[in-house]
Amino acid sequence: MGKANDVDYADLHDPNAEYTMRELSAETMGITAKRGGGRDVEITDVQTTMVDGNFPWTLVRIYTDAGIVGTGEAYWGAGVPELIERMKPFVVGENPLDIDRLYEHLIQKMSGEGSVEGVTVTAIAGIEVALHDLAGKILEVPAYQLLGGKYRDEMRVYCDCHTEEEADADACAEEARRVVDELGYDALKFDLDVPSGLEKDRANRHLRPGEIRHKAEIVEKVTEEVKDEADVAFDCHWTYSGSSGKRLAEAIDEYDVWWLEDPVPPENLEVQEEVTKSTNTPITVGENRYRVTEERRLIENQAVDMVAPDMPKVGGMRETRKVADVANQYYIPVAMHNVSSPIATMASAHVGAAVPNSLAVEYHSYELGWWEDLVEESVIEDGYIEIPEEPGLGLTLDLDTVEDHVVEGDTVFDEA
Numbered sequence: 001m002g003k004a005n006d007v008d009y010a011d012l013h014d015p016n017a018e019y020t021m022r023e024l025s026a027e028t029m030g031i032t033a034k035r036g037g038g039r040d041v042e043i044t045d046v047q048t049t050m051v052d053g054n055f056p057w058t059l060v061r062i063y064t065d066a067g068i069v070g071t072g073e074a075y076w077g078a079g080v081p082e083l084i085e086r087m088k089p090f091v092v093g094e095n096p097l098d099i100d101r102l103y104e105h106l107i108q109k110m111s112g113e114g115s116v117e118g119v120t121v122t123a124i125a126g127i128e129v130a131l132h133d134l135a136g137k138i139l140e141v142p143a144y145q146l147l148g149g150k151y152r153d154e155m156r157v158y159c160d161c162h163t164e165e166e167a168d169a170d171a172c173a174e175e176a177r178r179v180v181d182e183l184g185y186d187a188l189k190f191d192l193d194v195p196s197g198l199e200k201d202r203a204n205r206h207l208r209p210g211e212i213r214h215k216a217e218i219v220e221k222v223t224e225e226v227k228d229e230a231d232v233a234f235d236c237h238w239t240y241s242g243s244s245g246k247r248l249a250e251a252i253d254e255y256d257v258w259w260l261e262d263p264v265p266p267e268n269l270e271v272q273e274e275v276t277k278s279t280n281t282p283i284t285v286g287e288n289r290y291r292v293t294e295e296r297r298l299i300e301n302q303a304v305d306m307v308a309p310d311m312p313k314v315g316g317m318r319e320t321r322k323v324a325d326v327a328n329q330y331y332i333p334v335a336m337h338n339v340s341s342p343i344a345t346m347a348s349a350h351v352g353a354a355v356p357n358s359l360a361v362e363y364h365s366y367e368l369g370w371w372e373d374l375v376e377e378s379v380i381e382d383g384y385i386e387i388p389e390e391p392g393l394g395l396t397l398d399l400d401t402v403e404d405h406v407v408e409g410d411t412v413f414d415e416a
Contacts, residue, residue: 009085016112017090024105026094035095041066041138043096046088046127047413048074048081051405054368057341059402060084060126061413062134064096069416070134071397073344074126075313081410083113083123091127097138099131099146100318117290121315128316129347129393136392143347143393147321147354154384155349156360158187158233158335162367167194167214169221176222179366180230184382187258187360189233190222192248193240205265207244216251223255231258233335238262238288242271249279259284259306259335273303284308287337291315292322299327306359310337311348320348324355331357338362342375346393349385361385373401 026032034040045063050056055076062070074080090109094102106124107115114120132143144150159179165171172190179185196214207215215234223232234257240248245263252260259282264271266288276283286308289295295314298304307327311320324334334357336348345361352358363380365371372379376396379385388394403412 007082009082010088012086014112017109020108020111022108024101024108025090026098029101031095031098035097038066039095039097039138041068041095041097043091043094046084046091048084048126049402049413050081050407050410051341051374051402052407053341053371053405054365055339056407057343058084058126059341059343059397059413060130062091062096062127062130063414064134066138068134068137070096070130070132070137070392071343071395072126072128072130072133072347073312073340074129075122075310076339077119077122079119080123080126083110083120084126086110086113087123087127096131096134099128099135102131103128103316103318117294121290122313125312125314125316125319128318129312129344132317132347132350133392140391142387142389142391143317143350144354144387147317147351150353150387151356151358152353152387154386155352155358156187157185157363157380157383157385158189158231158360159183159185159366159383160189160235160362160364162191166191167196169217172218173221173225176226176230176232180226183366186230186383188222188226188230189235189261189362190218191237192218192234192260193237194218205239205241205244207240207248212244212248212251215248219252219255219257223257227256232256233258233261233284235261236263238265240264242275245275246278249275249281249283253279253281257281261285261308262287269297269301269303272298273301276303276305282306284335286310286323287313289314291319292326295323296326299323299330299332302330304332306333306335308335308337310339311351312340312344313337317347317351320351321355324351324357328355328357333357333359335359336361339364342372342379342395343393343397346379346385346388346395349387350393353387370401370405374398
């Protein structure tokens with residue numbers, strides 16, 4: 001399916017992809033055995049559609065010669081659909097049941113184009129999620145079964161909350177009360193990197209005493225409002241210096257904070273570790289790390305109290321499972337970051353159901369009235385996601401809603 005400027009991204013020249021000693025295609029690996037039981041299936045096409053939600057969600061659809069399709073989602077971002085189109089020749093003709101091999105195959109083939117981290121990993125993850133949906137449908141099992149079975153029937157959801165007066169502590173407390181009473185959530189998150197009116201320099205990452213008092217007031221008012229009715233986390237979006245992060249964590253230590261998220265930038269692991277170990281306030285990090293190789297460093301250095309991978313960003317469902325397995329060796333819970341449509345949200349819930357140390361999955365779209373209209377099934381009820389027993393992810397895209405909200409200039413992928 002053609003993209004901007006009519007460039008054929010699938011046909012771009014890349015010497016690294018064309019010559020690699022670790023070629024993992026079925027042909028090179030000599031995988032020719034007949035599988036039987038309806039499992040001899042080939043991928044025939046991969047298509048994407050961008051939906052203009054509160055983020056420009058990139059939906060992915062994989063087609064097969066059996067007439068079965070799988071739908072997935074990549075983390076949003078410019079260039080992701082083009083990268084997925086670039087990778088299409090590497091999976092067409094392959095058996096979609098070989099999820100792990102195909103993931104490693106794409107990582108290797110795209111190594112010259114950045115598959116260590118960043119949007120290349122994100123694009124691969126979108127394909128990987130679609131493969132889980134597709135494989136589940138072929139085998140007639142839910143996606144969590146492909147990850148080893150389940151620990152729970154439903155997944156807790158934490159609601160990322162906002163208000164027009166996001167810097168006003170009383171307004172945040174009122175919204176917390178509304179979300180608990182009217183929407184039924186018992187887990188919430190609010191932003192702390194909001195203007196206090198006391199800023200002098202937005203570039204130096206330093207928090208002045210008045211700014212810390214302002215943020216501590218938001219924490220106090222919100223936590224005191226809901227008390228034991230809901231757990232409340234607070235997000236800093238990697239904004240502050242190490243010293244400011246430590247001072248902020250210390251200032252809110254007396255309150256019932258579920259966690260403080262991303263107080264410092266993600267690049268310097270040593271600073272992150274120092275902040276985490278300096279406070280009793282639980283610290284959560286992980287959405288800006290890619291693949292288990294990067295998340296592992298946070299965990300093994302015990303630079304986090306909870307780890308927060310974003311499933312369609314970190315590398316997909318199996319990669320998130322790997323992160324959770326490493327975290328479990330250090331008795332660290334997993335709280336999945338998530339800003340996705342219902343597709344990747346449900347995929348994250350399947351992962352959460354399959355790992356023992358899962359806390360919750362984020363929901364970032366409660367202000368978007370048509371979020372759940374994107375699929376035919378109900379997704380979140382009273383702050384929880386019931387894990388479907390239907391094959392694959394257990395969701396059916398409503399293509400009319402997709403078409404109503406497709407990003408301008410893009411087209412809707414083919415029907416199943």
